[in-house]
Amino acid sequence: MVTPAIRTDGLTRRYGDEVAVSGLDLHVDRGAVYGFLGPNGAGKTTTIRMLTTLLRPSGGEAYVAGADVTDRDAVTPNIGYLPEEPPLFEELTAREQVEYVAGLRDLDPERAGDRADRLFDRFGLAADADKRIGTYSKGMKQKAGLVQALVHDPEVVFLDEPTSGLDPRAARTVRETLDDLAEDDVTVFLSTHILPVVDELADTVGVLFDGSLVAEGAPEELTQRASGGGTLEDAFLAVTGGDDAAGSGDVDATDVGVGSDPTSGVDSGPEADSGPEGDSGSEVDSGPEADS
């Protein structure tokens, strides 16, 4: 059996008494684009931070590219992560930044340099790659962050709002790149509020609400089941409690849910209480990808 790119089993994260992610069961095939949706505060970033080893789960299990997320050294060589705010040193040029990250990852400098050049070209950043990041626009920083996330040719990439701040042409380049990555069997885990991007790219969409997965399926399946053929936005609103924009076939969230009771499993993790945030040992060492 082929190992899935991402598998979680009852993955749970608490911040003190608050359950941010609750008994999450995910299965993402290799080479798939998984669109991870949910309203503000649903637990998307918390999930991604657990999957990228930056935050220790309070309960349950998670494996990324076959490695346990509690084993940071086994996971990080195989993943790339573009957080909402890419961790970049403003005083470096994009090329220096990528060289720095390639060095931390122990990559062969020449190969990493070639790959970075191709990525700079691809994202239209080649002419500015030797300018200081401090002079970049938000979109240029986003592109530099993407190059940094992809320079080691990862098996699984996690992207939090990758097209935010990009002009339409750059956003299209990013969408095309994600498509190309999936063609190359790279798995893309994409969190965004821009639903047309998910609709266009994702093979599977998962909708997180209040820490639980309340719907999952192909975009067209979700829209069909939730809104009788409306838009993904209609489906999203239907399963996350909004009803004003849901289409004529508006249905209860359970009709498109992942189980008979999508809010069950509030406490499925083995740990009773992970303690308050900031507890020593609660946060995993953030390493080069977390903060600049």
Ligand SMILES: Nc1ncnc2c1ncn2[C@@H]1O[C@H](COP(=O)(O)OP(=O)(O)OP(=O)(O)O)[C@@H](O)[C@H]1O
């Ligand atoms: N460091 C923290 N300490 C305490 N609570 C936190 C912390 N980080 C997140 N939370 C809480 O966990 C819940 C999930 O937050 P998270 O950032 O994962 O949501 P999100 O789906 O990524 O939201 P958004 O779409 O707004 O980025 C929220 O209630 C948030 O307040």
